[in-house]
Amino acid sequence: MTSAAAHPATAARTCDRETSVTRSLLGYGVIAGPVYVGVSLTEALTRDGFDLTRHAWSLLANGDLGWIHVANFVLAGAMTTAFAVGLRRAHSRGWAPRLLGAYGLSLLAAGAFRADPAQGFPRGVPGGVPGGEVSWHGIAHLASGGVGFACLVAACFVLARRFARGGQAAWAWSSRATGALFAAGFLAVASGAGAAWANLAFTGAVVLGWAWISALAVHAYRNA
Incomplete structure (x- = not known):
């Protein structure tokens, strides 16, 4: 049986390949936020009847063009989950990758379970939820969002503690904030x-949360 030490060139290629995969996964965390925010803002500014001061972005999943926001949820969720896997590979211990992975999965669920039309969007829908009732997929959307947001907040504080222990005060404070x-x-x-x-x-x-994920991904990429 031949050891890796006996073939340093082979070991180096293996290490480079694994590092490349890890960095590729971390790279998804860099672009997930800009893609999600960019697509959502474009939709918000161009969809008939959508008002940024009244409507949550989740409502964009309704209407004839709702498939765009559903795809946006799915893409952002897949990229965030991939980033969490990369973070796990780069830093094998701790809860942060699991929590961020759960946030990614919650985005996938938010895409699968559409929010109910509400507050006049799409155009023609009365204020509030039609009929005063929330559908089963609307409840599932709210639940997935609540779980995902809680996981994201928890990940911020878990990493803040790790950064503080590592003497990275700026990262610790920005994560807490x-x-x-x-x-x-x-x-x-x-x-x-x-x-x-x-x-x-x-x-x-939401924009701040995505900005933090992107910055974290860049930080992890540089140290992978």
Whole structure:
């Protein structure tokens, strides 16, 4: 039996190949946020009847062009899950990759279970949920979102603790701030009863969360 030590060239090629795969997976984390936010904003600014101050991005999954946002959810979820796998390969221990993987899976579920039309979108839908009732897929969408957001917030604080132990104060504080602000944005939209300030606060929190994931992916890529 031949050891890797006896063939350093083979060992180096194996190491390079594994590093390349890990970096490729981490790279998905860099682009997942810009793709999701870019597509969502483009939809929000071009879809008839959509109002950024009143409507959550999830509502874009409704209507004739709803398939675009469903695909956006699925693509972002797949890329985030791939990033979580890469983070696991780069840093084998800890809960952060699992939590971010769960967030990715929640995005896939959000795409599979469409939010109910509401608050006049798509155009012609009355304010609130039609009939005052939430469908089963609407409930599943809300549940997947709640679980996913909780996992993202938890990942922020788990990594903040790791960064603090490693002496990376800036990363520790930015991770804590992201987790706290994202949680505040989610609570605002959950309790704001459709208020413009609450919807805008949540939209800002979503953008911030994706920005943190992209920055984290770049950081992990450079250190892989």
